[in-house]
Amino acid sequence: MRVLHLSDTHLGVDRWFRGAPTEWSRADDHLAAMRRALAPAFAGEVDVVLHTGDVFDRSRPHPRVIAAALELFTEVARIVPLLLMPGNHDRHGLSWHFSALPAGLTVVDKPCALQLAGLRLAAVPFLRDPAVWAAAAAASCAEGVDLLLAHQCFDGSTVPGFVFRPGEQPDTLGVQHLPRGGPVVLNGHIHTPQELRLGDTRVIHVGSTERTSFIERAEPKGALVWHADGGHVHRVDTAPRPMVIVRGPGDLRTVEPEALVALGREARTLEMEAEVASRGGWVASWPKPSPQMPLFG
Ligand SMILES: [Mn+2]
Incomplete structure (x- = not known):
């Protein structure tokens, strides 16, 4: 059994x-x-x-x-x-x-x-x-x-x-x-x-x-x-999607393409977000997520 x-x-x-x-x-x-x-x-x-x-x-x-x-x-x-x-x-x-x-x-x-x-x-x-x-x-x-x-x-x-x-x-x-x-x-x-x-x-x-x-x-x-x-x-x-927290430039090397990325409080700048995007990472929204997002495409 x-x-x-x-x-x-x-x-x-x-x-x-x-x-x-x-x-x-x-x-x-x-x-x-x-x-x-x-x-x-x-x-x-x-x-x-x-x-x-x-x-x-x-x-x-x-x-x-x-x-x-x-x-x-x-x-x-x-x-x-x-x-x-x-x-x-x-x-x-x-x-x-x-x-x-x-x-x-x-x-x-x-x-x-x-x-x-x-x-x-x-x-x-x-x-x-x-x-x-x-x-x-x-x-x-x-x-x-x-x-x-x-x-x-x-x-x-x-x-x-x-x-x-x-x-x-x-x-x-x-x-x-x-x-x-x-x-x-x-x-x-x-x-x-x-x-x-x-x-x-x-x-x-x-x-x-x-x-x-x-x-x-x-x-x-x-x-x-x-x-x-x-x-x-x-x-x-189940091979979950990678998730990383970026608190500063030193963490950027941990960002894989299509990884979910949270920016630490001190790293929440447009420049850092652009760095994450250039590596293909997807940034958790801050402040609040939009309630309007689609569920399936
Ligand atoms: Mn639960």
Whole structure:
């Protein structure tokens, strides 16, 4: 049994970059990254695909974003069963986006236990209150499960420059919130890939498939294939678009063509922007992006 786990695809992200072709949108990158993350499914190398939330960047995505996503989900679901679960960005749930679901696509908006491709799963979409999460996870795991799907911060979850701790951030889960018996937890929410152990429980954070912020500029992005027999994991790299921060002339050599570039506060000059453009970089807009930008060309 091989499980393809992906998360935080943030489809429909709209960030604006000067120098990028007008027909390009950052949303294209996120859709392409999701397609690359699904490569093992298209190659027939996995038995089930599980998405642990933040499928879309916004709770009310543009209809074109939903249509493009549904087309991709339908392609996958023709090959292997695919499950989607909402994250905090999908805060009104996911099922209302789709008037009909193709065969093979399961959308779970509420905590539940279910069987998929012979796996016993518990799925608990994002919940802000740890006590409520703990009760939902315990109920969903009561009959025994192979995997618990989550979209949360856990004790020790780390993003660049920050470690989550229960009590310090009100929605962070500790070992006391986990169900007894410790099924492996496949987790989303945290965009930095990592694995934690809380008591007896392995909590695998797959990370996101593309970068949504310059904070993530040095992180690998992708999906993972989890082998139920043996429990080992291998990563699928989605080759995210390069992102760099330019704080001065010395950083210009790090700018590759078609890279996304943020100018540090001290480097926000028209001259520096021209230097970045001459190297083919695309500059994150400052101050605020225009709300009028197109989503798909
Ligand atoms: Mn996310």
